[in-house]
Amino acid sequence: MGVWVYAEVADDGKVEPGALENLTKARDLGTEVSAVALGPGATQAAATAGEYGAQTLYASDDSVYTDYIAQPAVHALHELIQQHQPELILFSPTYDSRDVAGRLQARTGATLMSNATDILGPDYAQTQIFGGQQIVDVTLSGPNPKLVIVRPKSFEPQPSGGGPAQVVPVEVEIPDELKKASRVERHEQAAAGPKIEEAKVIIAGGRGLQQPENFKLLEELAGAIGSAAVGASRAVVDAGWVPYAMQIGQTGKTVSPEVYIAVGISGAIQHLVGMKTSKRIIAINKDREAPIFQYADLGIVGDALKVLPEITAAIKAKKGS
């Protein structure tokens, strides 16, 4: 069957990590695996897309696809679907891809499944609910292609050893009435230290830290460990303590580090889905009944503001010895 992966690509041709995970899975599912990349950098993604299993890359470097939200991409995808009739399209849950998938569903009348954690066939997928306590098997019906948004880190990305994908240029005229929601400015905050998705250790803080200033205790611990990044729960991001880029959970990042240290985070299901696949979990919380302790390899019942500096000192001592 024909399986497509909608791949977001940076200007330099770097492919969004979720697309590589989805391409890896697509190889198991389809006889023909293709990627679709729209926007500057798209054609440069041919080598990576091929390396992870795409035989074909439908690509356009036209900036119309990134200058305007969703509508041009949906228009082009719809044309490609009519021409080539894939059975299944996989998406990452990035903002741009969610916009595209949501609109495409209405355009094609196809089913759209979000938060998939595994795909077993063209019309059979799994998701996990209640913070990953239950696995749900779902059958998909209705017209092709079925649309599935896959949770990050559901599959380990693995190169197939294949050569570059064959680039098929996408030449679709985009009508002016689809050039409405215009991206006029971009603002990026530079983050210090290792990226959250790549850090071996993540120390995440929540409401239990009481005040934004206390995040420095997490930074000090991260500094003592070395290859560590600082993250946060949704509650403190919403409260404006730290930027959104640090948010871990359902609406933030999904991470899977060697060690995850949850500090003053109770463990709401929306947070758990973003971190429960971490190899080892340490939880520090005052409340013995906090759900996070059920997931912890090591749980510490106590006041984080007291315990954290002691842990930092112990690590420094260990490293110094």
Added chain:
Amino acid sequence: MNIIALVKYVPNPEGTPQMGPDHRLVREGVEGALDPGDEHVVEAALQLAEQSGGEVTVLSMGPEPALAAIRRALSMGAHKGVLITDQALPGADTLVTARVLAAAIKRGEFDLVIGGVESTDGYTGTLPMAVAEFLAIPNATFARHVEVKDGSIRIERQTEMGYDVVECPLPAVVTVTAGANQPRYPTLKGIMQAKQKPMENLTLGDLGISAEEAKATQEVMGVEPVPAKEAGEILEDPGEAPAKVVELLSKAKVI
């Protein structure tokens, strides 16, 4: 300016959701409320209406108890409510829901449709975009800030590493994040007035949608528990914590 606020009634927003034998979330007979994410939707709608002298219509699809969610929005200050309830709708997927909501929106004049980023119970996170496509209007989504000026909107769209500014002519669909505002609490006066505000109840027939068109394209075949993780060690005495943490980090080879 006519603003439509899309809201959802969710069971137990603070508690643990329950699943029935039909593999659907139990929504009836369960204490429910306006989805907490939708309080930000209503707040954003009210602020824009206050600035432009517009009116806010709260629109929801759900069982009869969903009226409670609309009431809450009305008591915050929204002007009227519309609830779509139909026996063909329980189990509806995002395609059906978007089709139904779009049909209800098209019945009147509107300038702006505001929704949440995702619901607290289903969190599919794509519904407002599908509504936008059915209405053939643009979407400016994931807004942490919204302004309306001269017939167009300007939003700050949340991104991985910061935000983008997106401008878009009206009519349009906007979704707002929880960071966009601080929802107001209903006043006693607001709660009293809410009972007098116009409330419309619609069925699929009123929208010209057949039960066949409302058929879901997804079916849950089974639910199984994820194997429980082996219980970890819990230290009631935080004094032991530093040594234990160092031991775990050493074992994980990260220090």
